[in-house]
Every structure is written in structure tokens, then in C-alpha cells.
Amino acid sequence: MKLIDFYLDFISPYAYLAFEQLPRALQGLSYEVVYHPVLFAGMLKQHGQLGPAEIAPKRDWTYRQVAWLAQAHGIPLQMPAAHPFNPLALLRLALACARQGAPNRFVCETIFHHVWRGGAAADDAGRLAALTEQLAPARDAASGxxxxALQAATQAAIGAGVFGVPSFVADGRVFWGFDALPMLRAQLEQDARLDTAWATPASVAQGARR
Structure with missing residues (x-):
């Protein structure tokens, strides 16, 4: 059985889509998923980048594309009332619900649905309180x-070569993005064609730098 480390941030619509699509994308294969909530903003800071929603034309494109992808794949999606929002409370809640090191799929699914279904404000205090009561975390999400733990998880992800969400790590290889799910399946199936693709960067010389 293959182990997949799934790095996610609830702020990302692509992470939500990948979370929903993963069981269908890997149908028929034997695997186990460990879910890792991480702070996407921490990865952006590490690499000196802005988030997609912080660049106006890219923000518009992102929302159009995720609406299209959701419809194309039959995944319910309604944009939250405001985006981007501060996801720290949701990430910490997920970790507070973890009983064996990582939150389970039910916890992650519940939080993703809180954000990406219904069109309400993801960071509304009343909704967050109701969500916390529903999930009944074993630990205090606001504790030091x-x-x-969230800081450590984010740094561990960066150390593993993860630079964005959603990312999947299998056999030491990082697969980034919703559109990487077919590549992830190929890895689990030990498709030799993927080895050829993986070797490609080594054959390309570093060109101009800005």
C-alpha cells in the first residue's frame, strides 16, 4: 500500500477540488493518505511570491477556472463571501482535532465544506464557533x-520540497496542483513514463535570471 502525504490549506479552492476529486482519481488503487494542514502564506513568503488572489487579473482567472473545473468534475462549489481570508483559525482547528498526529478525512472535509459550500464568510466568528462545536477538537485550537504545530508542519513541508497547495508527496516525489492528480496516479501505478518526465529538469540548463 502506497502512502500519500497530502499538503493542504483550506484557503485554496484548488486544494478543495483536489480533496474532493482524489478518491475518483485514484479509484482502484491501494493507498493511504495522511492529511497535513499547512499555511500557504508561509510557503509564499519563503519563496518571495504573492498568492494568486493578490494579483488582480490572476485572481479573476483563478475564480473563473475553479468555477469551471468544479462544474466539469461535478463538484459542488460556491465561493465564500470574501476571498482571500485568514485561514489560521481553520488550520489550527484541523490540527486540534488530530488524535494521531494528523486530522482525518472527515475533519478536513467538514472544514473544506465550511469554506467552499454555501457561499458564507469562511472567517465569520459565529460560524467558526459552530464549526468548532461540531468537530469537538481534543485540544484547544488557540493554544501555543x-x-x-502548524508552524512546524509548514516548515516540514517546505523542507520536503513542497512549495504550494495542494501538493501530494509519494515515494519522495512532489506532485503539485489539482491537475497533477493523473501524474500521482501514474506514480502509484509505477508508470515508467513518469521516470522520463521526472528526469527532464536535469537536462535543461539554467537560463536568464531576473
């Missing part, structure tokens, strides 16, 4: 322990 949980805050440190």
Missing part, C-alpha cells in the same frame, strides 16, 4: 501547542 497548536500554533507551534
Amino acid at each position: 501547542e497548536i500554533k507551534q
Whole structure:
């Protein structure tokens, strides 16, 4: 059985789409998923980047594309009332619900649906309180322990070569984005064609730098 580390941030519509699509994309294969909530903003800071929603034309394109992808794949999606929003409370809640190191699929699904279904404000205090009561975390999501756990998880992801969400790591290889799901399946199936693709960067010399 293959192990997949799934790095996600609830702020990302692509992470939501990948979360919903994953069981269908890997149907028939034997695998186990470990879900890792991480702070996408921390990865952007590490690499000196802005998020897609912080660049006006890219923001518009992102929302159009995820609406299209959701419809094309039959995944319910309604944009939250405002985006981007601060996802820290949701990420910490997920970690506070983790009983064996990582939150389970039910916890992640519940939080993703909180954000990406219904069109309400993801960071509304009343909704967050109701979500916390529903999930009944084993630990205090606002504690220093949980805050440190999120920081550590984000740094561990960066150390593993993860630079964005959603990302999947299998056999030490990082697969980034919703559109990487077919490549992830190929990895689990040990498709030799993927080895050829993986070797491609080594054959390309570094060109001009800005």
C-alpha cells in the first residue's frame, strides 16, 4: 500500500477540488493518505511570491477556472463571501482535532465544506464557533501547542520540497496542483513514463535570471 502525504490549506479552492476529486482519481488503487494542514502564506513568503488572489487579473482567472473545473468534475462549489481570508483559525482547528498526529478525512472535509459550500464568510466568528462545536477538537485550537504545530508542519513541508497547495508527496516525489492528480496516479501505478518526465529538469540548463 502506497502512502500519500497530502499538503493542504483550506484557503485554496484548488486544494478543495483536489480533496474532493482524489478518491475518483485514484479509484482502484491501494493507498493511504495522511492529511497535513499547512499555511500557504508561509510557503509564499519563503519563496518571495504573492498568492494568486493578490494579483488582480490572476485572481479573476483563478475564480473563473475553479468555477469551471468544479462544474466539469461535478463538484459542488460556491465561493465564500470574501476571498482571500485568514485561514489560521481553520488550520489550527484541523490540527486540534488530530488524535494521531494528523486530522482525518472527515475533519478536513467538514472544514473544506465550511469554506467552499454555501457561499458564507469562511472567517465569520459565529460560524467558526459552530464549526468548532461540531468537530469537538481534543485540544484547544488557540493554544501555543497548536500554533507551534502548524508552524512546524509548514516548515516540514517546505523542507520536503513542497512549495504550494495542494501538493501530494509519494515515494519522495512532489506532485503539485489539482491537475497533477493523473501524474500521482501514474506514480502509484509505477508508470515508467513518469521516470522520463521526472528526469527532464536535469537536462535543461539554467537560463536568464531576473
